[in-house]
Each structure stands twice: as structure tokens, then as C-alpha cells.
Amino acid sequence: MDVKLNTAIQAYANTAKAGSGTGVAARDGDKEGDDFAGLVRSTAQNAIGAVKNAEKMSMQAVAGKADLQEVVTAVTAAELTLETVVAVRDKVITAYNEIMRMPI
Numbered sequence: 001m002d003v004k005l006n007t008a009i010q011a012y013a014n015t016a017k018a019g020s021g022t023g024v025a026a027r028d029g030d031k032e033g034d035d036f037a038g039l040v041r042s043t044a045q046n047a048i049g050a051v052k053n054a055e056k057m058s059m060q061a062v063a064g065k066a067d068l069q070e071v072v073t074a075v076t077a078a079e080l081t082l083e084t085v086v087a088v089r090d091k092v093i094t095a096y097n098e099i100m101r102m103p104i
Helices: 002-018 036-062 068-101
Strands: none
Touching (some): 036 068
16 A cells, blocks of 8 residues: 555656646647646656566566565556556546537
8 A cells, every 4th residue: 555655646746746837738848748638648657667568567476576675666566557547547538528529
């Protein structure tokens, strides 16, 4: 459970850091991650990295080269990341549907 808390705290800190700007990103001279698309891109890359790490640790465990605790930690982190991505996706779809139902 401590892994989930640490991962959640880290995700919150990353989101807060990415969203600490003015909320409106200028197109010229922006660093990657300063706008919404960059935030989504970096989050997707982090999620893919967590899943790849879990797969690598699982393969090392099958080969007898990894500690079981490290494997469980990596798999739990990947599971939490995937659950977070799915929850955010669901919220985005819900928000889109709400916007589409608004009268013009």
C-alpha cells in the first residue's frame, strides 16, 4: 500500500508542477510538457515505462534473477498507473459528452 501512496504523491507533484503555469500556453518557445498535449504525452510515456518495467521485473523473476518484493512493487506500480490512466480517460470522455450535450 505504501507504493500506491508514494506513486500517487509523485503523480500529484508532477501534475502540480506541469500545471503551475498560467494555464494558457504560448505556442512559440514552449517546452514540451507545458501544454495539455505535452502533459498527456508525458503521462502516456510514464505509463508505458511503468508497464515495461513490470514486464522486465517479471521476466527476471521467472529467470530467478529478481527479488520477489521488487517484482511485486513493479507490478503494483504498473497496475496503479494503468488504473489512473483509465480513470482519467473516463473523466475526459464524460467531460466531452457533457460539452456535446450543451445547447448552442
